[in-house]
Amino acid sequence: MRTTTRLAAIAWTLCAGLGAAGPLPAETIAVIGTGNVGMALGTEFADQGHTIVYGSRNPEGLKASDLVTKTGRGATAALPRDAAELASIIVLAVPGTVVGEVVSGLGRLDGKIVIDVTNPLTRSATLEFELDTESSNAELIQSLAPRARIVKAFNTIPWPQMIDPARAGGPVSVPLAGDDAEAKRVVAELVEGMGLEAIDIGELKYARWTELGAVILLNNQLSNRPNFDLHLRKSQERRP
Numbered sequence: 322m323r324t325t326t327r328l329a330a331i332a333w334t335l336c337a338g339l340g341a342a343g344p345l346p347a348e349t350i351a352v353i354g355t356g357n358v359g360m361a362l363g364t365e366f367a368d369q370g371h372t373i374v375y376g377s378r379n380p381e382g383l384k385a386s387d388l389v390t391k392t393g394r395g396a397t398a399a400l401p402r403d404a405a406e407l408a409s410i411i412v413l414a415v416p417g418t419v420v421g422e423v424v425s426g427l428g429r430l431d432g433k434i435v436i437d438v439t440n441p442l443t444r445s446a447t448l449e450f451e452l453d454t455e456s457s458n459a460e461l462i463q464s465l466a467p468r469a470r471i472v473k474a475f476n477t478i479p480w481p482q483m484i485d486p487a488r489a490g491g492p493v494s495v496p497l498a499g500d501d502a503e504a505k506r507v508v509a510e511l512v513e514g515m516g517l518e519a520i521d522i523g524e525l526k527y528a529r530w531t532e533l534g535a536v537i538l539l540n541n542q543l544s545n546r547p548n549f550d551l552h553l554r555k556s557q558e559r560r561p
């Protein structure tokens with residue numbers, strides 16, 4: 322959300338709750354993966370004043386260097402392990418089925434905030450999408466990096482809405498799951514700086530709930546059934 326939607330975003334942000342402790346200081350954020358989500362989050366976080374280092378398998382290739390140029394504001398690209406070492410916040414924007422392998426290659430993540438945006442999707446024998454894990458990718462990452470501060474976020478909205486939430490025709494909520502309250506607050510600041518609303522859904526063990534959304538969406542997209550957009554919107558109604 323680089324220009325026109327900024328004002329609408331500020332209005333939504335003023336109405337939002339979680340993460341009300343004020344703007345984050347500028348951080349170095351490693352965005353691992355230079356695909357659609359890496360691009361959307363990297364450019365958005367750079368617009369919030371953070372320094373982005375993309376972690377790519379090919380940091381000198383055309384895709385990474387184009388993204389560095391598009392992001393501006395001092396962005397760079399490096400191999401994933403080098404990018405992670407430089408950063409206090411790490412975003413995992415890689416295919417869900419390789420996240421264990423990717424995290425294992427990042428070195429020590431102790432104390433770092435790790436934002437898991439992945440959906441662990443695989444295809445069944447009948448080519449339907451299904452979850453590739455008994456628990457969740459977020460818990461897999463936590464088991465590989467026990468001292469990292471994992472927050473599940475952003476996996477329930479399509480990447481174009483990360484850049485332009487107004488496409489959804491109203492506020493879009495981003496559920497956050499994690500065991501570290503301060504890490505969730507930091508991620509909530511990033512979410513709300515994009516004009517999205519953060520909603521705390523509790524501990525990391527609830528991340529699986531959010532990972533199911535993409536299964537419903539993609540299975541309908543690839544069938545003759547109707548397509549739909551998938552996002553959550555905070556209800557104004559109070560329920561018992």
Ligand SMILES: NC(=O)c1ccc[n+]([C@@H]2O[C@H](COP(=O)([O-])OP(=O)(O)OC[C@H]3O[C@@H](n4cnc5c(N)ncnc54)[C@H](OP(=O)(O)O)[C@@H]3O)[C@@H](O)[C@H]2O)c1
Nearest residue numbers: 354355356357358377378414415416417439440476479480
């Ligand atoms: N697309 C969406 O709208 C959306 C929304 C919410 C969440 N998600 C989730 O976010 C994650 C990223 O989605 P995306 O749409 O950005 O995917 P994508 O466009 O395919 O990009 C994934 C990136 O991951 C990196 N990567 C690292 N190891 C890889 C490997 N073994 N194989 C392929 N790529 C590898 C690649 O960057 P390098 O080549 O630079 O290494 C690649 O560009 C997925 O887990 C997805 O489920 C997607």
